[in-house]
Amino acid sequence: MDEGEKMADSKEEKIKGLEAELKKARKTLADFSLNLKQAHAAIIQQEKLAAIGQLAAGIAHELNNPLGFVSSNFMTLGKYVEKLTACFNLVVEYSKQDEEMEENSKAGHLFRYVEENDLAFIIEDMGDIVSESRQGLERMASIVDNMRRFSHIDFAGKIAPYDLNEGIANTLVMARNETKYVTEVETAFAPVPQIQCRGDEINQVLLNILVNAAQAIAGRKKKGKGLITIKTHADDENVYCEITDDGPGIPKAVQDRIFDPFFTTKEPGKGTGLGLNISRDIIVNKHKGELSVSSKKGKGTTFLIKLPLLFQEEADQE
Ligand SMILES: Nc1ncnc2c1ncn2[C@@H]1O[C@H](COP(=O)(O)OP(=O)(O)O)[C@@H](O)[C@H]1O
Ligand SMILES: [Mg+2]
CATH class of the missing domain: 3.30.565.10 (Histidine kinase-like ATPase, C-terminal domain)
Known part of the structure; x- marks a missing residue:
């Protein structure tokens, strides 16, 4: 091997070495880019998860106010229903006591209205509706309370x-x-x-x-x-x-x-x-x-x- 051939050989080796280095650098860069992509996606997902908590907190906050006044109105409505029921019972009782009950007497009129419109059923059902709805409201309130606690929004x-x-x-x-x-x-x-x-x-x-x-x-x-x-x-x-x-x-x-x-x-x-x-x-x-x-x-x-x-x-x- 003469000097010229030797030089060509060592050049080739150098080039090979450089190529290998370049390949390694490329791989590092690719790995780095993959890591970056993964980190990016992880952040997005983390934000999504955190958003569930925030969403829960937001919904809880929004629902709290209407739930408050609907519940309080329902309490009042419950009391009204009780009073109206008592009044209704009196009306029925007094109408029955009116022995004449003539076609055109006021009591007879009232009595027929009560019968025709099945007011006895309505009065009974009204009580059921109020108490059932009140249970529903209580459940909603507890869900709202739960969303608030889950989100730890207070902290x-x-x-x-x-x-x-x-x-x-x-x-x-x-x-x-x-x-x-x-x-x-x-x-x-x-x-x-x-x-x-x-x-x-x-x-x-x-x-x-x-x-x-x-x-x-x-x-x-x-x-x-x-x-x-x-x-x-x-x-x-x-x-x-x-x-x-x-x-x-x-x-x-x-x-x-x-x-x-x-x-x-x-x-x-x-x-x-x-x-x-x-x-x-x-x-x-x-x-x-x-x-x-x-x-x-x-x-x-x-x-x-x-x-x-x-x-x-x-x-x-x-
Ligand atoms: N309780 C489990 N029973 C069986 N496999 C599970 C359970 N929890 C997690 N895995 C496995 O682990 C994988 C990764 O879960 P995770 O990181 O929560 O992602 P994802 O739920 O989006 O798939 C799931 O796809 C599933 O294969
Ligand atoms: Mg999962």
């Missing part, structure tokens, strides 16, 4: 005292439409101390895990309703929430990926694959807790949330 995203059992109960009402047709829900709440956290975010996590459980049960082949069990307990350092479903379970290979952004086994439009990724971010990164899963194929799945009692102290140091 506006701040770290505040949070009762896990209450959070679960509120979230269950919000998720009722997802759960009620497909599964029974049983709760076993142990007394737990209040923790310091962002309650709206913890409720988002609970909602996501609950909806996942209900969707898993709905998607299984077995007939009949499923069962979701929610247990809580506490020790000196943490509170725990365990949500178990008797759905199809998660195969081992899939279990390793469920917390990855965009990992979903649901059809497009049903799942984004971001729910558990965001849930883990909320529990692990934002609240220094733990979120773990155990599952047996064909048997069901359990998600365990662990939240520290002393989060406030850490947060204060931030």
Whole structure:
């Protein structure tokens, strides 16, 4: 090999090296761009989830006022109905006492009107309508109250005292439409101390895990309703929430990926694959807790949330 050939060889090597570097740089750039895209989508989803809470808070606020005056009017109406009923009974009684009851006597006239229009039925039904409607109003008021609590709007995203059992109960009402047709829900709440956290975010996590459980049960082949069990307990350092479903379970290979952004086994439009990724971010990164899963194929799945009692102290140091 003469000098010229040697030089050409080393040039070629250099070029090859540069090409390899370029390839690596391109790959880094592609990875970076993918990460960016995923982060972007995760933010959008997080905002969507937060929006559920805000929406609930807004609706609760809007409904509160009309619900207030309709309820109060109904109380008054109830009292009026009572008085009118008493008056009606007197009218009937007095008309009967009018022995003449002639065709053209006033009492006879009144009596016939009462009979022809079935006022006895109307009076009775009016009482039923009032009391039934009052129950409906009470239920609406409790739903509104629940939406307010679920959204934690009173604390506006701040770290505040949070009762896990209450959070679960509120979230269950919000998720009722997802759960009620497909599964029974049983709760076993142990007394737990209040923790310091962002309650709206913890409720988002609970909602996501609950909806996942209900969707898993709905998607299984077995007939009949499923069962979701929610247990809580506490020790000196943490509170725990365990949500178990008797759905199809998660195969081992899939279990390793469920917390990855965009990992979903649901059809497009049903799942984004971001729910558990965001849930883990909320529990692990934002609240220094733990979120773990155990599952047996064909048997069901359990998600365990662990939240520290002393989060406030850490947060204060931030
Ligand atoms: N309780 C469960 N039972 C079975 N599979 C589950 C359960 N919870 C989550 N998964 C699996 O984890 C995947 C990711 O869940 P998630 O991050 O909430 O996204 P998504 O619900 O949008 O699919 C789901 O698509 C499903 O395959
Ligand atoms: Mg989900």
